Amino acid sequence: MIAYEENNTLSLWKNHEKVKAAFTTRRVDFTECCFCKKGRKPANGDLVLARVRKIGQHHRIELANGRKSALFPGDEIVVAYGNRYAPDQFGAMVPEDLSPCHLVAAGGIASRMFTRNNKMKMPTLIEPIGILTDSAGVTINVGKYAMRKPASVPERPLTLAVAGTSMNAGKTTTVASLIRGLSRYGLKVGAAKVTGTGAGGDLWFMKDCGAALALDFVDAGYPATYLLSKNELIKILDTLISCLTVAGADVIVLEIADGLYEEETATLLSSSRYRSLVDGIMFASSGAMAARGGVQWLRKNNIEPLAISGVFTQSPPVVAILEKQLKIPVLRREELADPAIMTYLALCFPGHDFAQNTPQTAIAH
Template sequence: MYVDPQLKAVVSDVCTLPLNHARISAAKRAFVTRRVDLSDAKRIDPGATPRAGDLCLARLVRKGHHQRLELTTGRRARMEPGDEIIVAFGNRYATDQFHGVVPSQMGPCHLVAAGGIAAQMLDRHASTRKPTEIETIGTLCRADGSPINLADYAMEAPTPRIADHSFVIAVFGSGMNAGKTTSVCEIVRTLSRSNLSTAAVKITGTGAGGDIWQYQDCGAQHVLDFTDAGHASTMGLEAEALERIADHLIGQVDGKVDCIVVEIADGLLQRETQMLLRSEKFRSKVGSLVLATPDPLSALGGQQFLDTLGYRVAAYTGRISASPLFVNELREATHVPVLTSRDLESMDSAPLILMQQSVFDQHERMVGVA
């Protein structure tokens, strides 16, 4: 439908307010906003209905669990009541911290992730302190009044490559804090020692820089996560959107390196994780699957769950490495290799184990091949 530009400008003036550039410059800018060109922010809409990915100016009211804000540089800046911050609306699913959703309106809500996620907390883990309280002042807008959203600054879709594809190793966890990110880093180092070039990609999760900084530190040549695809978090997305993120991020580095190590957030039973596991499109990209786990029973339960979906586990790793007794128990209970941190550091055959094909087809599932 055609809208007269003059009428649009009048509506913009009524709904939004001019934004002082000095005010934006003085505000602490969160990690999840790092791809956004803030020179585009000319106005602010205090009455906007929040949407996932929209940038907003907020004011710290009371400090809680998150005492510092992770900046675009990775530095964690101390916050005090009254400080203004630039964050993005988003959902959060963290079994050991917060469950939060995009608020229904501007005003009081919570900072549920240090990377800069504004949400309404629904519940929290018993060991987690109350969330930091913020007040959202308004959505940042362009001169024409349109809201600024992370999706507008996503990386361009990759050009399909005809050349050889990279081998994809997907790292899943039996649950949250199973040691997935540490496992990704150890795998990257292992592959690098075998003269294999690597990229590290995080497809799902909540926007924060900690994981990707670790990827960089361990020597991955290319590092990407879902915020590069325009999302503050992936909680609540549908399967098609998750597939697009996987296509987008893996496609950016496919063929540029020998191996792509992919991390999937949270645990096997988490909604978005299950969607990716059940996606034939995602399955077609995966060469092997490594399961990070804290103990033998979680490993065996995870293996059984993955078998029903058509995946073999190439290897176990993760927090189980911390307990030699757990490692011995698991090795006695399964034929699947258990690669401890020491194994990944010193075992010459580790790359061959990690790159075993882990996906089997529908026919094999139907005839019960394990």
């Protein structure tokens, strides 16, 4: 059970199936983890072996394969230090030392909570045992295992992004439905979540909807994107789009987490590099007022959304009002998930060479 011994050596590490390694550590080669060191100052992305002390909000931890494993006091987990910005859950920052801190995301983020939504319980309390290092004693960071931008990248395919008014505005549903529609049409869809906090939920949803490949910022080397610099954010965007292009995607669908008022989202969308990498944006909104505010913000930044969608589409009167006021088509999730969405996209991008329509492969003949 105990993976760690007093001499810092990860003695039982080789058969560590009882140590629960979180989704954020999915790219890590654990055979390179040799020591567990105390007394280090944690940094964003550093791997930490910790013991669960008191179960709070997150009573399960997501494993690399997407299964949510039940947590018990005393469990040993491997997670990554990271900052989290989630108005519906927690705000948290990487602490200064290895003193007890919190599990602030089920995907596996160790951090110290500084604010929480009233609906949340206290976060699960964890007790860091030590930072993982390689045989030379160098701290292991998830960035070590990041995908690198390939040396030569062919011309990228049509790239669409989905942004939203806030957390839980229906962004993921919009992204997922769009992926569903495009993949049912017969396109090989590459999907990526560009900002947010490391967790599998959205990536698995993208795959379940038919994405051939789904990546996120963890694949680009960051456990979460809160407080990252503009350059780092652009690097993530560029790396993910390049990797999806090289993997042969016919179309790329990106999810930009959180609302437009969130610092990183605003930075990214208003950058010129973003404009050269993304062809069109769909905007997801929770309600009418937020949709108007969001569209105004986008227009001020010279971005005209292709369509709006989101939670508000469940209310027909709101849909009617918004379509009239904003003069932007409203697409409900059923419409996005229909292969006929391609007809609309072909209108938006006249002259674009979409891949040949190859209907869903037959299973038996």
